[in-house]
């Protein structure tokens with residue numbers, strides 16, 4: 484009995500970063516392509532006829548004209564905000580206090596955490612997202628619920644306990660010591676357990692004291708192969724608040740840097756209102772900036788400078804930031820990134836958008852050797868995308884003269900109806 488399977492469809496393989504080489508050179512497209520899946524991994528990618536001849540015993544699944552792509556990678560989300568997505572609010576701090584913190588308080592109930600974790604993964608899988616990095620709440624049980632659900636589904640997943648010891652409601656506050664102890668215990672339980680990775684998670688400087696940031700910096704120094712995630716320079720009034728809370732800091736990034744929380748395994752969500760010193764230090768450190776475009780428009784945060792940041796060599800990923808973001812769909816998120824690019828004078832090519840949602844975000848997580856591309860040896864987390872999923876998309880895509888013209892209507896107008904099938908480690912899950 485063979486467990487070899489051939490999935491037939493259109494394939495695109497990224498051979499480089501389409502921000503660094505012209506998109507046409509960064510991508511290999513096969514109109515009649517195939518992906519061989521074996522033992523949970525991609526065994527080969529090529530032309531359908533060639534792979535059928537080489538692997539005559541493989542079971543064939545023909546997806547027709549669908550695009551066979553790596554599953555989407557979403558490197559900045561808040562799974563506990565699933566139920567309150569699209570809550571009307573004014574500005575970030577008001578939105579956090581009015582909707583986010585009250586909802587996060589409900590996660591002191593492990594049964595509620597488990598219910599939302601399951602609901603969250605139902606939604607992300609329906610949208611073709613196969614790996615996320617989440618902020619949980621400050622309750623350790625919210626991390627347990629997330630990882631338990633991810634494990635049951637066989638997902639590669641990242642997450643951590645959100646640490647806060649000030650400027651949030653009492654029931655959500657931890658302390659310097661409990662944040663360190665709870666994070667460490669969760670890290671030791673989950674980090675490297677199968678496909679799971681723990682992420683050290685200070686929410687952001689306004690909700691952590693210097694001592695708490697330093698304790699989490701010390702924890703990161705003890706476990707340097709872990710990722711660290713936080714928020715940075717999302718809104719102008721937040722930046723001003725940080726300046727008043729940390730008068731000694733040179734800028735917002737300095738509040739992390741002084742605590743040992745700047746590094747190549749650091750993920751910095753939003754990164755909109757950056758000063759030149761911060762940009763230089765982020766590039767020097769090789770940190771990853773996570774662009775959250777639907778959130779930045781929804782909460783009115785500002786325009787991420789994709790063109791300038793990529794040109795200066797910053798590492799960038801693309802994320803939904805649910806529930807500050809207004810969608811679970813990485814297609815909708817690519818569309819928002821395109822629109823923000825247009826408003827900032829950087830018209831992003833569809834190849835750049837697709838790369839950001841797959842390989843770019845996988846690289847931001849330091850997982851580019853495991854997920855996010857179609858290549859031999861990469862884990863077989865795959866999606867089949869219908870490029871004609873609605874009448875409006877179908878009639879526009881019908882005029883396409885190349886693959887990117889065929890994909891772009893799905894980027895701009897597509898949603899979960901475009902996701903025909905999802906495989907996790909080679910197993911069909913949708």
Ligand code: GUN
Pocket residue numbers: 561575579583686687714717778782804807808
């Ligand atoms: N900054 C601190 N916490 C949050 C959050 O939950 N969402 C967003 N968008 N920004 C934040």
Ligand code: ZN
Pocket residue numbers: 559560561714752804807
């Ligand atoms: Zn966030």
